[in-house]
Amino acid sequence: MESTKFNLFSFSGKMKTLHLSWMAFFITFVVWFNFAPLLQMVKTSLGLSTQEIKTLLILNVALTIPARVIIGMLTDKYGPRLVYSALLAICSIPCFVFVLSDSFIQAAIARFLLGFIGAGFVIGIRLVSEWFPHDELGTAEGIYGGWGNFGSAAAAFTLPTLALMFGGEDGWRYAVGVTGLMSLVFSVIFYRNVQDTPKGSTYFKPKHLAAMEVTSKGDFVLLLIMKIPMYAALALLAWKLAPSNIGMLSDTVVNAFYVGLVVLYGYEVFQVWKVNKSIFFKPVPEMHQYKFKQVAVLNVLYFATFGSELAVVSMLPLFFSETFELTAVLAGMVASAYAFMNLMSRPGGGWISDKFGRKSTLLILTAGLAVGYFMMGQVNSEWPLWLAVCAAMVCSFFVQAGEGAVFATVPLIKRRMTGQIAGMTGAYGNVGAVVYLTVLSFVDYQTFFYVIAGTAVLGFATLMFMEEPSGQIAEVNEDGSVTLINVSH
Incomplete structure (x- = not known):
C-alpha cells in the first residue's frame, strides 16, 4: 500500500496507476458504446430495420453479465495488469469485425462479442484497491468509476462528429475503427506502465477459481440463490429474441438456450459445492x-x-x-x-x-x-x-x-x-x-x-x-x- 499523498495532479506511484486505470476503463466504455450514437448511420448503411437495430442494442449488453463474473475470477488469478491489457487487445478484434460487417448477422455477432469489453470495469476495482489505503479507497474507486464511465458520454459527443469528418456512407466505419485502434494501442501502454501491487506488497489470490468461496452454511445457500437472477436475466434476453417478440431466434434455439442455462446453473451448483463442501464438516x-x-x-x-x-x-x-x-x-x-x-x-x-x-x-x-x-x-x-x-x-x-x-x-x-x-x-x-x-x-x-x-x-x-x-x-x-x-x- 503506497503512503504518498493523494494528489490528483500527480502522475507517479499510486496516482499513475489510478490515472492509467480510469483511462483503460474510459476506452472500454467508448468501445462498448461506440454504436449507440451512430445508430441512424449504421441503419441506413446496412439497410437494417428498426427491430434489427433494437436487437443489436440488446446483444451489446447480453454477454456482459457472464463476462463480468469470468473477468473477475481471471483478475484474481492472473492479476489486473495482464487481464486488462489482454481484454483491451482482444476486444479490438470484434470492434474491427463490426467496422467491416455488411450484413445484420455479421454486425450482430460482433456486437454480441463486444459485450465482453463491458467487463473491464471489474479489473480496475481490484487494481485500485491494491494501491490505496482504506481511508482513500472510496475516493479513488469513485474517480476510477466516474471518469471511466464518462467514456459512454464521450462516445456520444465525439463519434457522430468524427463520422461526419470522415464523411460519406462509410463515415461511421472509420469512427468506430478509431475506437478499436485506441483500445489496441492502449493495451500496450497499460501493460508497459502498470504493476499489480506497490513494490514489496503481496498480491493475494483465491484458493479456487471455479467458484466463490463462502465461510458458512447459510452463506452457501445465499450464494446459490443470488446466482439465479443472473441466469434469469439471460433467459429474459433469449425470450426477447424469440419469435413471439423480436423474432431473431427460432423457438427451437430459444428452448435449447433455456435448457443450456438450467444445465449451466446445475454445473455451477456442483462447482460451488466442490469448492465449499469442507464448511459442512469443519467450521472456518x-x-x-x-x-x-x-x-x-x-x-x-x-x-x-x-x-x-x-x-x-x-x-x-x-x-x-x-x-x-x-x-x-x-x-x-x-x-x-x-x-x-x-x-x-x-x-x-x-x-x-x-x-x-x-x-x-x-x-x-x-x-x-x-x-x-x-x-x-x-x-x-x-x-x-x-x-x-x-x-x-x-x-x-x-x-x-x-x-x-x-x-x-x-x-x-x-x-x-x-x-x-x-x-x-x-x-x-x-x-x-x-x-x-x-x-x-x-x-x-x-x-x-x-x-x-x-x-x-x-x-x-x-x-x-x-x-x-x-x-x-x-x-x-x-x-x-x-x-x-x-x-x-
Whole structure:
C-alpha cells in the first residue's frame, strides 16, 4: 500500500496507476458504446430495420453479465495488469469485425462479442484497491468509476462528429475503427506502465477459481440463490429474441438456450459445492470468515443504481423528445446532462463514504435515489424543460454517487476475492438494466420510473442487513504467515 499523498495532479506511484486505470476503463466504455450514437448511420448503411437495430442494442449488453463474473475470477488469478491489457487487445478484434460487417448477422455477432469489453470495469476495482489505503479507497474507486464511465458520454459527443469528418456512407466505419485502434494501442501502454501491487506488497489470490468461496452454511445457500437472477436475466434476453417478440431466434434455439442455462446453473451448483463442501464438516476459523450477506446487499444496490443508469441512458433522449417535442439532436444534448453527472457524482459518493462511513452513506443515497425516480415519474409535458432537466440531474447524482458508495465497500469484504465480488456485483448492474429495459417495453415512461423507485426502496430495506466494514481482513501468505489489512480507522 503506497503512503504518498493523494494528489490528483500527480502522475507517479499510486496516482499513475489510478490515472492509467480510469483511462483503460474510459476506452472500454467508448468501445462498448461506440454504436449507440451512430445508430441512424449504421441503419441506413446496412439497410437494417428498426427491430434489427433494437436487437443489436440488446446483444451489446447480453454477454456482459457472464463476462463480468469470468473477468473477475481471471483478475484474481492472473492479476489486473495482464487481464486488462489482454481484454483491451482482444476486444479490438470484434470492434474491427463490426467496422467491416455488411450484413445484420455479421454486425450482430460482433456486437454480441463486444459485450465482453463491458467487463473491464471489474479489473480496475481490484487494481485500485491494491494501491490505496482504506481511508482513500472510496475516493479513488469513485474517480476510477466516474471518469471511466464518462467514456459512454464521450462516445456520444465525439463519434457522430468524427463520422461526419470522415464523411460519406462509410463515415461511421472509420469512427468506430478509431475506437478499436485506441483500445489496441492502449493495451500496450497499460501493460508497459502498470504493476499489480506497490513494490514489496503481496498480491493475494483465491484458493479456487471455479467458484466463490463462502465461510458458512447459510452463506452457501445465499450464494446459490443470488446466482439465479443472473441466469434469469439471460433467459429474459433469449425470450426477447424469440419469435413471439423480436423474432431473431427460432423457438427451437430459444428452448435449447433455456435448457443450456438450467444445465449451466446445475454445473455451477456442483462447482460451488466442490469448492465449499469442507464448511459442512469443519467450521472456518473466525479470523478467515467473511459474511456473504454483505455481497448480496451490494448486488441488490448495484442492480438499482447502475442497472437504472444503463436503462435510463438508453431511453432518456427518446423520453425528452417525445415529452417535450424536441429534435433528436436537442433531446440527445439535454439527456446527456444525466451522464455528465458521472464526472463528479461517483467520486463524490466514494469520498462521502470514506469520510462518514459506508453504511450511512448508502442509506442516504438509496433514499435519495427512490425520491429522485419518483420525481422523474411526475415529469410531463406541462413541466418547464429546465425543471425536467434539473430533476434528471438530481436523480442522476443519487444514482451515480450510490454506485461510488457501493464500490467504496466492495474491496473491504475479502481482499483476495475482490475481483470475484466486484464481478458479481457488476453483473447485477447489467441484470438490472435487462430487467428495467424489459419492463419499459411493456409500460409507459411514468410507470418505468416508479418501478425503479420501488426497487430502490427494496434496496433500502436490504441495507438494514448490511454491517459497516470494520477491523481487519486476514489474508494468508504463501509461507503460511498472516497479513492483516485494515478496513476501518
